[in-house]
Amino acid sequence: MGCFECCIKCLGGVPYASLVATILCFSGVALFCGCGHVALTGTVSILEQHFSTTASDHALLSEVIQLMQYVIYGIASFFFLYGIILLAEGFYTTSAVKELHGEFKTTACGRCISGMFVFLTYVLGVAWLGVFGFSAVPVFMFYNIWSTCEVIKSFQTNVTVPGDQICVDIRQYGIIPWNAVPGKACGPILENICNTNEFYMSYHLFIVACAGAGATVIALIHFLMILSSNWAYLKDASKMQAYQDIKAKEEQELQDIQSRSKEQLNSYT
Secondary structure, eight states, rough: OHHHHHHHHHHSOOOOOHHHHHHHHHHHHHHHHHHHHHHHHHHHHHHIIIIIIITTTTTTHHHHHHHHHHHHHHHHHHHHHHHHHHHHHHHHHEEEHHHSSSSSSOOOOHHHHHHHHHHHHHHHHHHHHHHHHHHHHHHHHHHHHHHHHHHHHHHHHOTSOOOGGGGEEGGGGSSSOOOSSSSSHHHHHHHHTTHHHHHHHHHHHHHHHHHHHHHHHHHHHHHHHHHHHHHHHHHHHHHHHHHHHHHHHHHHHHHHHHHHHHHHHHHHH
């Protein structure tokens, strides 16, 4: 076999669908974890500086955000390993299907592992749908604040309505208690908040994190389709191997019968 034929054979065994899904999963998880971590830090800074000046009022929120940041570390580590495992499983099933007539044999353990990955990926996909919906909540909150600032800017040109009457009360979202001081921002103060780097960066980072969660959901759905297809291929491959083993055994028995018949005929003659 030449070098070109060897390269073609190697490229034919690459699970391109699993490779694309792995890259998409890594990209989505990296965007969600990285942007989400920085955005949460910026959110705490905005609350401490403008909406809750007393540390005891947002102490619980700070602990929850810190816990979420640790969870983000765990999610990033888990999906890095899980993506590599699924990619390796894609190579395994591709080799199993490509070499049905070779020495490689699919086993019941391999089919069981493939079925387990199908179930686990389904559970993770459902969980990431919840993560995607949860990541849209801060985007909605920051969008409301940003749109209120745009309204204040438009009212500056229309002096019939004073901008000081337009406020944003963070306490209504339930992230800080109702006795938090000041709890809300109005008019030029709110506009200044929207012009800070913390608000600008946090708002856009939350959008990117939400997009990353959506990309991860798409990647897990892609993985689920791939794993289901590979499991079906392995199941058919096991049936084909069983048929070939039975056929080979019958042919061997037939040859043995013919050889014994010839020996008995020769002994009679």
